[in-house]
Amino acid sequence: MHHPGPPRFATVGEPVELAPRTPDPDAAFRWRLIDSPDESTAALPNDPVVHLDADVPGVYVAELDAPDGTHRVTVRVFPDPRQPARFTVAADEVDADLDDVESASVIGAFNDFTMGTNRVERDGDEWSADALLPPGDHEAIFAFDDEFDPYATADVTVEGPGRPRIRLHGRDDGEQVRIEATARPTPDGTDPTVEFYFDDRDALAAEDAEIDGHTMYLDRAALPELSRIHAVAVSDDPHPEREGETVERASIADIIEIHADEEVAFSHPGDAPDWLEDATMYQIFVREFAGETVDTTFREIERRVPYIESLGIDVVWFTPICESPTPHGYHITDFFDTATDLGTREEFESLVESLREAGISVIFDLVINHTSRDHPAFQLHRSGVAEYEDYYERVPATQDATAIDWAGDDAPGIYFNWAKIPNLNYDSLAVRSWMLDVIDEWAGVVDGFRCDVAWGVPHGFWKEVRERVKSETDDFLLLDETVPRDVRFRENEFDYHYDTDLYDTLRDIGTGDAPAAALFDALVEADRHGFPDEAVHMRYVENHDETRYATECDDGTLRPAAAATFTLPGVPMIYYGQERGVEDQRGTMRWHDGDDDLTDFHRRLVALRDDHPALRSNDVSKVSVEVESGDADATADAESVIAYRRVDDTESLLVVLNFDSSPARVSLGVDCETEDLLSGVDAATGAGAETAEDACVEVTDVVVLRER
Known part of the structure; x- marks a missing residue:
């Protein structure tokens, strides 16, 4: 079916890509705009893939003539929330000689990190770039003379409200079906209103529904076999700078499916599988995993599956395994075959089966934003x-x-x-068809995709990919590489997301540039971005694109940072060698000379999280603690210590992290048992004390205590 998919939601200044699904590159497709706000002058070109650049807020309806019929799609466009902002870098902020540098390319999320689109000239000893940015924190990179050696970064904060959030719930009352929306404001925002939208693919009509505030009522007898209801929360908050004006922000859309047969059932197709939040992930940089004297192949990795199993891992992510001239594999020259040096397709499938037999799912690195420059397609192009x-x-x-x-x-x-x-050019039907073939080729072999440069592929394509792979099994996983993270990829596209906020914060804590308490600010950022409570985040301290945490950060900070990823909600990820003390970003795995104590520490973190559901719940609350003063050389700095409570229906746990290289004597004032659940030893330092309320506990890096 060529229908372009669900309703789309965007803002003025954010073009919406519209394209036929399952496209035939040789078929004829024609778009037209059949409805738009009265003030709009927007139009659609005569192309099979178009970009609706809405000029005023409102509802737009586009129509597609395709070989299988005529299809409509609704696009709701909200006001542009962006405000003027300026990035500035001064010469004395750069550790390099810039006397001869006159210009710089400025790149960031605001221009998709595209060099050459925003060039600025030197003004005295400064380079400045203006941009329109939505409320929030933003970073830009200044690449001097279009080079990254040297380069500098600049930060700017745009004041204003974040996004509200929404969740839909369904109820069957016999004669009526109710769809109720829980709309939550952004932090410090006003209560949102709710807008409901039908899916243009369904037979459900407006006359079959009645809307009263945050509730939609549907005639049960009129329901087709499948109906999809979309909704957004819309807040209208005071403008941070202009008195009397407001800023309208919309949530990402939530979607609920209504399955009407003899019984009515409801599902949320945008949600991740329930088991994912209980999983631990392990990333393998493929060609460095077997060791120093053996070339890594699929067979050699398969021989090491017992090690991965011993860590307690649930999901393994392999960096690309397709044919590529590079060690990292991201320059792909053949999407449909495995790399010659790693082994055959059959050997890869044998590795996948061995991992599955150990209870471990396999994530394939899907690289479909680009190809290698040496791919025949690019050479012919x-x-x-x-x-x-x-x-x-x-x-x-x-x-x-x-x-x-x-x-x-x-x-x-x-x-x-x-x-x-x-x-690649996703305005090409041939490219879309080609990449869908790639997805079909591997979706039946592996258990999920980590999608490289996800922000470089159109949202509409990812929505199509999700429906395609989830049609076989809801358990198929989709992980987005979106840096910095972007809530729009949660809207019925990906199951879990890079948590770049926590990653950056743990780095800042580890280098001494932020206190440990900054961790709480990072957690609040998810709400500000507009991620719903149901969103799942990948928590990590390093990966193949980043310097190793222990290499960049202060001694003694890796363990509490890793413990944070395991004791906060989300999916903790271990980058191969993190647990063995590998120092180089993509260094060879240390088998014979690795850090066994560090490996045991990670094993215990995995086991602790598996054994205590409270560590996998969404409930996190800050706990105030006091760090005893003493010898400055032997006692941790109070700003390096943080504590939080993790609660579920069965237990309440207290997690204390110490990012200082010296042990901390911490007074909790909370009625806790004194046995550290991670190490199994008594953490109390007061003689004869039976609870942490009566005594201090000693924290070298992390302790986890059970609250009475």
């Missing part, structure tokens, strides 16, 4: 083969920042300075 003309993005030569003399009078679209991995 650049050499003028007509069939491949639209396979890759093209940008004006004036925007190119690579210093490469590209064939032709334009250049390929790339992100950052990634000149060897040109971006």
Whole structure:
């Protein structure tokens, strides 16, 4: 079916990509805009893939003529929340000689990290770039003379409300079905209103429904076999700078499915599988896993499955295993076969089965934003083969920042300075069909995809991917690489998300640039972004793109940082070698000379989280503690210690983290048992004390206590 999918929700200034699903590149498709606000002058071009650039808020309806009929899709556009902001970098803030540097490319999430689109000239000893940004914290990278050596970063905060949140609930009252919305304001925001929308693919009509505030009432007898209801929460909060004006912010949409047969059932297709929140993940940088003297192959990894199992891992993520000329594998030259040096397709499938037999799911690194520059498709594209003309993005030569003399009078679209991995063009039906074939090729082999550069692929395509892979099993996992994290990818697209806020905060704590209490600020950021409570976040301290935590941060901070990822809600992820003391970002796994104590520490973290459901709940609350003063060289700094409570229906636990290299003597004032559940030893330091309320506990890195 070519229907373009569910209703879409966006803001003015945020073009919405619309495309037929399961496209036939040789078929004819035609779009037209059949409804729009009176003040709008927006239009759609005569292309199979279009971008609706709405100029005023309101409801737009687009219609697609396709070989299987005519399809409509509703697009709700809200006011533009962006405000003018300026990034500035001064020469004395950069540890380099910039006397001869006159310009810089400025990149960030606001321009999809695309070099050459925002260039600024030097003004005295400063470089400044203006941008329109929504409320929140933003970072920009200044690449001087279009190079990353040297470079500098600048931060800016735009005041204003975050996004509200919404959750839909269904009830069957016999004659009526009720869809009730729980709408929650952004932190410090006003109570939102609710807007409901039907799915244009369904037979349910407006006359079959009645809306009263936050509730939709449906005639049970009129329900088709499947109905999908979408809703957004909309808040209208005071403008932070202009008195008397307000800022309208909308949540991402929630969707509830109504399955009407003899009984009525409800489901949330945008939610992750329930078991995911109980899982521990392990990332393997494939070609460095077997060790120093053995080349890593699928067979060699399979021989080491017992080690992965011994850690208590539930999900393994492999970096790319397709044919590629690079050790990291992200420059793919063949999407449909395994890399020659790693082994055959059959050997990879044997590895997958061995992991499954150990109770471990396998995540495949899906790289579909780009190909290698050495992929035949790109070579045919650049050499003028007509069939491949639209396979890759093209940008004006004036925007190119690579210093490469590209064939032709334009250049390929790339992100950052990634000149060897040109971006695919998702305005091409041939590319969309090709990438859907890639997804079909591997979805039946593995248990999920980690989607590389997810922010570089259109939202509409990810929504199609989700419905495609989930049609076989709801347990198939989708993890987005979106840096910084973006709540829009939660809207019926991905199951779990990189938590870049916690990652950055743990790094700042580990380097001494932030107190331990900053961890709570990072947790609140999820609410400000508009992530619903049901969203699942991947908590991590390092991965293949980042310097190792213990290498960058102060001694003694890796263990409490890792413990934070295991004692907060979400999916903790261990990057291979994190538990063995590997120092290099993509270093060889340390088998014979690894840190056994650190490995045992991680095993105990996994087991602790498995044994105590409270550590997997969503309930986190701050606990005030006192750190005893003493010898400055032998006692932890109070700002390096943090405590929080984790609660579920069965127990209440207290987690205390110490990011100082010296032990901390901590007075809790809470009625707790004194046995540390992680180490199994008594943490009390007061003679004869039976509870932590009566005595101090000693915290070297982390203790977890059961509250009475």
